[in-house]
Structures are given as C-alpha cells and as structure tokens.
Amino acid sequence: MSRAEILESTDAAVAGIEDESTILVGGFGLAGMPFDLIDALIRQGAKDLTIVSNNAGNGDVGLAALLAAGRVRKVLCSFPRQADSWVFDGLYRAGKIELEVVPQGNLAERMRAAGAGIGAFYCPTAVGTPLAEGKEEREIDGRKYLLEYPIKGDYALIGAHIADALGNLVYRKTARNFGPVMATAATTTIVQVDEVVEPGKLDPEAVVTPSIYVDRIVQVEARHYTVQGAR
Amino acid sequence: MTTTPSDQVRADHQLSMDELAAVIARDIPAGSFVNLGIGQPTRIADHLPADSGVVLHTENGMLNMGPKAEGDAVDPDLTNAGKVPVTELPGAAYFHHADSFAKMRGGHLDVCVLGAYQVAFDGDLANWTTGKPEDIPAVGGAMDLAIGAKDVYVMMTLFTRSGEPKLVPRCGYPLTGVGCVSRVYTDHGVFDVGPDGVRIRETYGVSAHEIAERLGIQLS
Numbered sequence: 001m002s003r004a005e006i007l008e009s010t011d012a013a014v015a016g017i018e019d020e021s022t023i024l025v026g027g028f029g030l031a032g033m034p035f036d037l038i039d040a041l042i043r044q045g046a047k048d049l050t051i052v053s054n055n056a057g058n059g060d061v062g063l064a065a066l067l068a069a070g071r072v073r074k075v076l077c078s079f080p081r082q083a084d085s086w087v088f089d090g091l092y093r094a095g096k097i098e099l100e101v102v103p104q105g106n107l108a109e110r111m112r113a114a115g116a117g118i119g120a121f122y123c124p125t126a127v128g129t130p131l132a133e134g135k136e137e138r139e140i141d142g143r144k145y146l147l148e149y150p151i152k153g154d155y156a157l158i159g160a161h162i163a164d165a166l167g168n169l170v171y172r173k174t175a176r177n178f179g180p181v182m183a184t185a186a187t188t189t190i191v192q193v194d195e196v197v198e199p200g201k202l203d204p205e206a207v208v209t210p211s212i213y214v215d216r217i218v219q220v221e222a223r224h225y226t227v228q229g230a231r
Numbered sequence: 232m233t234t235t236p237s238d239q240v241r242a243d244h245q246l247s248m249d250e251l252a253a254v255i256a257r258d259i260p261a262g263s264f265v266n267l268g269i270g271q272p273t274r275i276a277d278h279l280p281a282d283s284g285v286v287l288h289t290e291n292g293m294l295n296m297g298p299k300a301e302g303d304a305v306d307p308d309l310t311n312a313g314k315v316p317v318t319e320l321p322g323a324a325y326f327h328h329a330d331s332f333a334k335m336r337g338g339h340l341d342v343c344v345l346g347a348y349q350v351a352f353d354g355d356l357a358n359w360t361t362g363k364p365e366d367i368p369a370v371g372g373a374m375d376l377a378i379g380a381k382d383v384y385v386m387m388t389l390f391t392r393s394g395e396p397k398l399v400p401r402c403g404y405p406l407t408g409v410g411c412v413s414r415v416y417t418d419h420g421v422f423d424v425g426p427d428g429v430r431i432r433e434t435y436g437v438s439a440h441e442i443a444e445r446l447g448i449q450l451s
Contacts, residue, residue: 028291028328029314031307054328058314081369082314092367101368104290105332105375112329124336126374128409130362173325174291175308180327208327224307227314
C-alpha cells in the first residue's frame with residue numbers, strides 16, 4: 001500500500017465507500033469512536049453495510065446515528081445491549097437489522113488474524129456454549145478448541161490521537177481499544193485524529209500503529225462523549 | 232457430588248454485597264493480576280488493602296486501573312469495561328484489544344470475578360443471556376474471561392428474588408463456559424465447585440446443613 005494521504009475533509013476521507021461494504025468501526029462504547037468519519041459516511045450515503053464493532057451504538061451519536069439512518073444491514077459485535085443502545089434495540093426488535101454476537105476476544109483476534117495473514121485458528125473461548133454452534137471443535141493437548149476464521153474489512157474507520165504526516169499513529173488511554181487491530185485488518189484504513197504532526201515529531205518507540213497500515217488521515221476537532229447509564 | 236460439612240457459621244447474618252466484596256478482597260492473593268467483572272464485582276476494588284499489590288486489568292485495554300473518576304478527573308478516553316470513567320494508577324499500561332484478551336487466554340491473569348445467573352456444582356457458568364426471545368443476546372468478554380483466568384470466582388446472591396437457588400446441579404440458562412468456575416461467593420456462604428462437585432466452605436447467618444438442604448447438596 002502506498003503512503004497515507006492527508007485529506008482536508010472527512011467527506012474526502014470517506015469518498016468511494018461502496019454499498020454492501022464491510023466496515024470495521026473502532027471504539028469501545030464511545031471511547032475511540034470515529035464520530036466525524038461516521039457523520040461523513042452518513043452524508044456519503046453508502047447503504048446495506050455490514051458493521052463490525054464492539055457495540056452496536058450508544059446514545060444518538062456515532063455508530064448509533066449510522067444505524068438510525070438505516071444504512072446498516074448487519075452488525076457483528078460482542079455487546080449490543082447497553083443502557084443507551086435504544087437505536088439498535090428498536091431496529092433489532094422490529095426485525096430491521098441482523099445481529100451476529102461474537103465474544104469480545106474472538107472479535108479482536110479474528111481481526112488480528114485477518115491483518116496478519118492467518119487462515120484460521122483454534123481458540124478455547126465459547127467451547128460448550130450456544131456460540132460454538134456450527135464451529136469445528138478439536139482437542140489439542142487435552143483441551144478443547146473451536147476453529148475461528150478471520151474477519152476482514154473492506155474499510156476500517158478508526159479514531160486515534162495523533163498522526164504524523166506519514167500515517168504513524170498514537171492513541172490516548174483506553175480509546176486505543178480496537179484501533180490498532182482494525183487498522184491492520186481492512187483493505188482501506190481511514191483514521192480521524194486530533195492532530196497531525198510532521199514526521200519525526202512522534203517518538204518512534206511510542207508509535208502504536210505504524211504507517212504501513214494507514215491509508216487516509218483527516219484531522220478533526222476532538223469530540224468526546226461518555227456513555228449514559230454506565231455502571 | 233461430594234461435600235465436606237464445614238459447619239462453621241462465620242457471620243450471624245447474610246452478607247450485604249459490600250460485606251461480600253470485602254470477603255472476596257480478603258481472599259485475593261497479594262500481588263495478583265485480577266479482572267473484576269461489570270456490576271457487583273467492581274465493588275471488590277474498594278476493599279483491596281492499599282498494600283495488596285493487586286493489579287487490576289480491564290479488558291478494554293489497561294493494567295493498573297485506578298478507582299472511578301469523579302468531577303474534573305473524568306476523561307472520556309479512560310473507562311473501565313462497563314464504560315464508567317476511571318483513573319490510572321502509577322505503573323499503568325495501555326494495550327489494544329487483541330493483546331488484552333491474549334492476557335486472559337494466555338494464562339497470565341490470576342483471578343477474575345464475575346457475576347452469574349447460575350453456576351453448576353461442576354463449575355459450569357451461565358451469565359450472559361437468559362435465552363428468552365425478548366432478551367437481546369450480548370456476551371462481551373464474559374466467555375473469554377470464563378476460560379481465561381487461572382481462577383474464576385463468581386460473586387452473586389445465592390437465590391433469585393423468587394427464592395430459586397442459583398447454585399444448581401445443572402445450569403438451565405445458556406452456558407458461558409464449561410467447568411470454568413472454581414469458587415462461588417454468595418450472601419449465604421462460600422462454595423468450592425468443580426469436577427469433584429460442590430463443597431461448602433463457610434456460611435453466613437445459616438448453617439451448612441440448612442444450606443445443603445435448600446440446594447439439594449448431600450453432606451458426606
């Protein structure tokens with residue numbers, strides 16, 4: 001992949017996303033959620049999307065707004081039901097959205113596998129549970145495992161803290177969450193950051209996502225929300 | 232199933248969830264790496280002695296998590312697994328999700344404490360969905376934690392509001408993990424569970440014989 005482009009607007013950053021794309025959306029709850037890229041995607045109009053994200057939207061912002069706009073056909077996530085997931089809950093109960101529940105660690109590892117060129121892997125999570133249904137089980141050294149396949153995205157939309165102009169990224173605190181994994185697992189990785197700096201300004205020892213994984217960068221005004229009703 | 236009648240009543244009353252949290256905190260070995268599940272188990276952090284050296288892991292990507300953040304300390308980029316704003320302690324470390332869950336599956340986490348709908352005498356755990364059609368299934372990290380930590384403790388009330396036991400011969404709710412729980416802390420007492428069956432460790436405000444009778448445990 002050629003070097004990352006720095007774009008002037010979020011609209012330019014999400015240009016070309018096709019209908020029926022699979023999009024990996026970063027964030028855990030609202031920490032690390034790429035709000036501005038999602039707003040731009042809503043304006044862009046792509047529909048029948050499959051979204052891979054930890055949650056299925058919080059409140060009325062970010063992923064919840066994309067769901068409310070009716071652009072999402074299916075959600076793969078670990079934890080859709082939350083105190084403030086009313087948008088998803090309504091669509092799900094009305095039969096207007098498909099849900100595939102994936103254990104949180106498997107969601108991360110399946111994307112990691114996609115980004116690392118692993119064809120499939122055996123994982124002990126969910127053995128003997130309803131989520132093992134349809135999966136190959138194998139015993140290795142006396143322990144049972146399930147065969148898990150990679151999850152690859154056409155696009156990843158992630159939020160990071162600072163990028164340099166080459167596309168190296170650093171994150172902030174637990175807003176890092178899925179960003180570094182998703183960045184590796186998509187054909188095109190699009191990142192919104194609070195700040196873009198010149199190459200050399202980031203400590204190479206501290207870079208979390210190296211530029212090779214990043215395709216498009218846009219700088220936006222930082223927006224933060226906390227999840228309502230969290231406990 | 233077998234059990235040893237340790238008919239000692241350690242408290243003359245059923246424990247409140249805070250008292251139970253203190254009991255669990257007492258039992259967590261000093262220096263352990265520990266994950267506290269969403270809900271009641273988060274209370275345990277308030278009872279860990281300052282010099283315990285226990286390092287808290289939160290699966291959204293942090294070690295050495297501090298207490299809940301209040302006022303100006305609230306930072307939306309810093310939350311626990313329940314998405315509650317928290318703080319960092321000196322020596323904290325951040326990491327991405329694949330690394331975070333590798334810490335569980337890889338056997339690096341010493342203890343996790345989870346809530347539960349039901350636990351079976353053999354250690355099966357049901358804590359993610361009731362399986363009812365109106366219940367939107369949501370698993371989060373529960374299945375990863377259940378099979379990941381070296382010791383999985385459950386913290387729960389022993390009975391439902393309608394008086395049904397939650398420590399049962401066989402789980403009726405969909406499973407989270409098979410044979411994964413080693414100890415169950417409840418308001419009425421503490422139990423060891425596993426391949427050898429259930430054993431009553433201590434009881435609160437009730438005798439082991441009474442508890443055994445209500446749960447259908449045969450005292451040997």
